[in-house]
Amino acid sequence: MTTYxxxxxxxxxxxxxxFSALLCWVLSSCEQDKLCYDHNHPNELxxxxxxxxxxxxxxxxMFLYLFPDTPGKNVLKREFAGNEKGRCNISARVGYDxxxxxxxxxxxxxxxxxxxxxxxxxxxxxxxxxxxxxxVSKLPVSKKVGSQRFLSEPEYLFIDRSDExxxxxxxxxxxxxxxxxxxxxxxYCTYHIIINxxxxxxxxxxxxxxxxxxxxxxIFAWSGKKSTEAVMVPxxxxxxxxxxxxxxxxxxxxxxxxTSVKNILTIYTTLCxxxxxxxxxxxxxxxxxxxxxxxxxxxxKELPVPNAINASGMKPDVDDWQGVDVPVKM
Numbered sequence: 001m002t003t004y005x006x007x008x009x010x011x012x013x014x015x016x017x018x019f020s021a022l023l024c025w026v027l028s029s030c031e032q033d034k035l036c037y038d039h040n041h042p043n044e045l046x047x048x049x050x051x052x053x054x055x056x057x058x059x060x061x062m063f064l065y066l067f068p069d070t071p072g073k074n075v076l077k078r079e080f081a082g083n084e085k086g087r088c089n090i091s092a093r094v095g096y097d098x099x100x101x102x103x104x105x106x107x108x109x110x111x112x113x114x115x116x117x118x119x120x121x122x123x124x125x126x127x128x129x130x131x132x133x134x135x136v137s138k139l140p141v142s143k144k145v146g147s148q149r150f151l152s153e154p155e156y157l158f159i160d161r162s163d164e165x166x167x168x169x170x171x172x173x174x175x176x177x178x179x180x181x182x183x184x185x186x187x188y189c190t191y192h193i194i195i196n197x198x199x200x201x202x203x204x205x206x207x208x209x210x211x212x213x214x215x216x217x218x219i220f221a222w223s224g225k226k227s228t229e230a231v232m233v234p235x236x237x238x239x240x241x242x243x244x245x246x247x248x249x250x251x252x253x254x255x256x257x258x259t260s261v262k263n264i265l266t267i268y269t270t271l272c273x274x275x276x277x278x279x280x281x282x283x284x285x286x287x288x289x290x291x292x293x294x295x296x297x298x299x300x301k302e303l304p305v306p307n308a309i310n311a312s313g314m315k316p317d318v319d320d321w322q323g324v325d326v327p328v329k330m
Contacts, residue, residue, distance in 0.1 A: 042089040042175065045066075045087065045166065045178055046087045046179050047064060047080075047100070048084070048180070049084055050181060051083065057156065057158065059184075060081075060104040061079055061102065061104050062082075062100055063078070063110075064076075064077070064080065064100045067116040068094050068095070069097070070091075076096070090168070092168050092169065093169060095166070096167070098161065098162035098182075099222055100159070100161075101157060101187075102156070102157065105123075105157055107123040108154070109121075109124050117223065119222060120220055121154075121220075121221055122219075122227070126152045134209050136234055140266075140323060142323065148214075150232050153233055153235060156188050156251060158186060160183055160184040162180065188251050188252070189254045189293060189294050190294070190295055191251075191252065193247065193250075193265065193300075195245065195299075195300045195301075195302070196301055198244040199303065200306065203272055205270045205271060208236070209236060210235055210250075211232045211235070211265075212233055214262055214284070215231055216252070218253055219253055228256055230258070233250060255284075255288070263283050264281070265298065265300075266279065268321075269305060271306075275322070277324060279324045279326050280324065280325050280326060281300055281326050
């Protein structure tokens with residue numbers, strides 16, 4: 001055997017010895033249970049969603065947020081298709097608080113998602129009113145409202161939280177499967193608007209808008225408390241010319257928990273000659289005294305659309321709104 005072949009043979013033996021030593025170390029590192037206590041083996045969490053109390057709703061997808069109680073661990077966010085079941089991996093020996101809510105909410109915005117107590121479910125800024133294409137920035141705001149923002153409708157929202165820590169103690173290498181059930185509850189309100197006796201209904205052009213002020217901007221998912229920020233939510237309503245009535249409905253997070261804040265319903269109308277009128281109603285009492293705060297009916301007796309026609313012959317300015325404060329007649 002030449003010197004070169006001896007060198008190659010020795011290098012192979014050395015490499016084999018090093019590889020064997022590394023393999024033995026890897027295989028033995030989890031051989032004893034006491035060594036595995038320091039390892040966070042993943043375990044499978046299977047969650048189930050039940051809808052007995054809100055059986056009429058059927059969300060298309062669900063969010064699950066898991067907040068660990070161990071420093072250095074990240075918040076886990078998962079989204080599941082459907083509304084019946086979902087599964088994900090969690091670490092052993094880590095306690096999790098869970099928040100779940102439907103993720104198919106139109107215009108949804110989730111803020112402060114890395115903090116259990118401050119996670120806020122809200123909606124995006126309103127720019128146009130659906131069904132009308134009317135720019136919100138052009139709408140007048142009552143002096144009674146102040147500087148509240150326009151936010152979009154939340155459509156619908158169902159939330160549930162864990163009532164105890166989700167925790168698994170898994171000292172071995174086998175993955176543990178744990179099960180948890182959630183029953184999301186309704187966390188949004190529907191306001192129905194009815195205005196009877198619309199004066200001069202034929203003077204009104206098609207496409208009537210509305211807004212309600214003094215509404216909460218969102219829900220803190222863990223506590224279920226409403227945000228204290230008061231906002232306006234715009235929406236479309238319809239006019240039945242034959243019956244001289246206005247009907248409409250909108251969804252929101254409910255009014256803010258502040259008795260000094262007023263709920264002003266504003267109806268925005270454009271007459272056939274181009275004149276624009278906004279009619280303000282204080283509907284605070286109807287909302288506060290509703291039998292069901294999640295399903296409120298606001299009924300008013302008159303919309304005083306003027307019969308007068310602009311006699312100047314000049315076309316009104318597109319931003320020239322005439323405000324009318326209407327006493328509430330229920």
